[in-house]
Amino acid sequence: MAAVYLLLAAGGWAQEPPASNPPEAPAVSPEVTPEATEQEPAEYGGPAILSRGGSATVARGSRLMTVHPYATVSGVYDSGLENLTVNQQGQTSSTDAFGEEVRFGVNGSRDWQTTGIDLDYRGSLRNYGSASNYDTFDNSLLLGVRHQVNRHVTIELMEDASRYTNSFFMPYNLGSFYDPLINGLASNELFNTPTFSLMSSARLTYQRTSRLSFSAGGTGFLVRRPAALFGSKGYIGNGDIAYRVTRYQTIGVAYSYTHFSYTHQVGFADLHGISLNYSVRIGKYWEFAMLGGGYRVQSRQVAAAQIDPAVAAIFGVVVGSQIFDRTFYSPHYEAHLTRDFHHSEWSLGYVRTVMPGNGVYSTSSYQNGQMSYVYNGFQKVSLQCRATYYDYSSLAQTLGRYSSYGAGGGASMKLSQAFSLVARVDVRHYDADASALLRTSYRASLGVSWSPGDRPLSIW
Numbered sequence: 497m498a499a500v501y502l503l504l505a506a507g508g509w510a511q512e513p514p515a516s517n518p519p520e521a522p523a524v525s526p527e528v529t530p531e532a533t534e535q536e537p538a539e540y541g542g543p544a545i546l547s548r549g550g551s552a553t554v555a556r557g558s559r560l561m562t563v564h565p566y567a568t569v570s571g572v573y574d575s576g577l578e579n580l581t582v583n584q585q586g587q588t589s590s591t592d593a594f595g596e597e598v599r600f601g602v603n604g605s606r607d608w609q610t611t612g613i614d615l616d617y618r619g620s621l622r623n624y625g626s627a628s629n630y631d632t633f634d635n636s637l638l639l640g641v642r643h644q645v646n647r648h649v650t651i652e653l654m655e656d657a658s659r660y661t662n663s664f665f666m667p668y669n670l671g672s673f674y675d676p677l678i679n680g681l682a683s684n685e686l687f688n689t690p691t692f693s694l695m696s697s698a699r700l701t702y703q704r705t706s707r708l709s710f711s712a713g714g715t716g717f718l719v720r721r722p723a724a725l726f727g728s729k730g731y732i733g734n735g736d737i738a739y740r741v742t743r744y745q746t747i748g749v750a751y752s753y754t755h756f757s758y759t760h761q762v763g764f765a766d767l768h769g770i771s772l773n774y775s776v777r778i779g780k781y782w783e784f785a786m787l788g789g790g791y792r793v794q795s796r797q798v799a800a801a802q803i804d805p806a807v808a809a810i811f812g813v814v815v816g817s818q819i820f821d822r823t824f825y826s827p828h829y830e831a832h833l834t835r836d837f838h839h840s841e842w843s844l845g846y847v848r849t850v851m852p853g854n855g856v857y858s859t860s861s862y863q864n865g866q867m868s869y870v871y872n873g874f875q876k877v878s879l880q881c882r883a884t885y886y887d888y889s890s891l892a893q894t895l896g897r898y899s900s901y902g903a904g905g906g907a908s909m910k911l912s913q914a915f916s917l918v919a920r921v922d923v924r925h926y927d928a929d930a931s932a933l934l935r936t937s938y939r940a941s942l943g944v945s946w947s948p949g950d951r952p953l954s955i956w
Contacts, residue, residue: 547750552834563604570943595624725855730756748773763797839873
């Protein structure tokens with residue numbers, strides 16, 4: 497009941513116009529009649545719609561609208577490095593290591609009259625000296641392109657590709673694009689083993705009027721892991737209808753169909769989902785968006801049919817066949833709260849959905865919480881911090897729950913026009929019913945970066 501009162505209160509606040517209209521506010525006022533609206537350019541300027549993978553529009557004006565390269569040389573310390581190996585007692589061994597890391601990439605955003613891009617490419621070459629079996633070259637690419645074909649039609653394309661052994665390296669989201677599938681597929685590995693992921697998305701939005709819009713999209717994804725762990729592949733099709741009730745509030749309904757299957761393991765899952773969208777801009781600087789609904793899940797799996805002996809030893813399961821075949825329902829929730837401070841941005845997000853798993857856990861109820869803050873108000877210093885929480889509960893296995901939580905922060909200080917001093921510390925705790933996986937990992941780095949521009953380097 498408290499949530500209902502809160503929602504009604506937010507709606508009341510949204511009726512009050514902010515001190516100055518945000519950049520995305522349409523020329524059409526809320527009082528314009530539907531007949532008059534039909535004649536106006538159909539540009540959506542309201543708050544983000546989660547079923548379309550949008551990030552908060554209230555913060556877009558504060559992001560650095562430029563694309564710039566960078567390179568960093570750092571000393572690093574990593575603890576809790578762990579390969580998929582066990583001893584005769586079914587225990588794993590963790591390694592702590594010092595090393596050197598070279599990071600390089602290009603990131604940023606750029607907008608033209610009808611087209612915009614968001615780009616984050618990063619590469620990392622690490623050498624651990626005595627622990628050379630953990631030496632690796634990681635890289636990832638997130639690329640988003642949006643193009644307004646005409647006043648009614650917009651096309652968005654997004655590509656995500658990565659190969660990594662340490663998810664501390666991975667980006668969280670990309671500029672104007674957000675998709676929880678990115679984190680769910682490639683940020684929750686239990687071991688420091690090579691993981692390859694690829695995800696391609698496309699979306700078309702038809703803005704019928706400044707109030708009413710339709711959208712349809714599709715996503716294909718592929719995850720590959722070592723033979724001891726299983727990968728996944730699948731596709732998603734979705735569509736929604738959104739209606740802008742007032743200048744600062746939007747409601748909508750969405751439908752999605754998801755199919756995924758596995759490598760190194762027999763099984764698949766089909767998900768039919770329906771959800772309701774609500775988003776609101778509260779004043780000039782706050783934005784809140786939520787999505788609520790559920791899935792009808794049909795899952796069939798031959799559990800432990802080809803399970804690796806090392807995995808069996810860790811989780812204490814018997815290698816053999818167990819057929820899992822049933823239909824059930826699972827909730828789907830998303831919520832995002834964003835506050836823009838002109839020179840900084842704070843955001844809080846939560847997702848509960850169904851995911852293909854992380855190489856050990858298959859079809860799972862998945863929860864993820866994120867809190868982040870970035871400050872770029874100083875001329876020579878940039879600050880960032882983030883906290884995360886992940887939780888997996890298998891819907892097709894008897895492995896119990898797996899969760900992890902962590903936090904991290906970093907700072908960069910401008911030394912000259914092109915060079916900055918950069919430092920970062922991260923910690924992550926792994927908690928699973930398999931005691932062999934219970935551990936806490938730390939990462940610390942200190943180095944010098946090259947990046948042309950007036951501001952210090954700001955990389956998550």
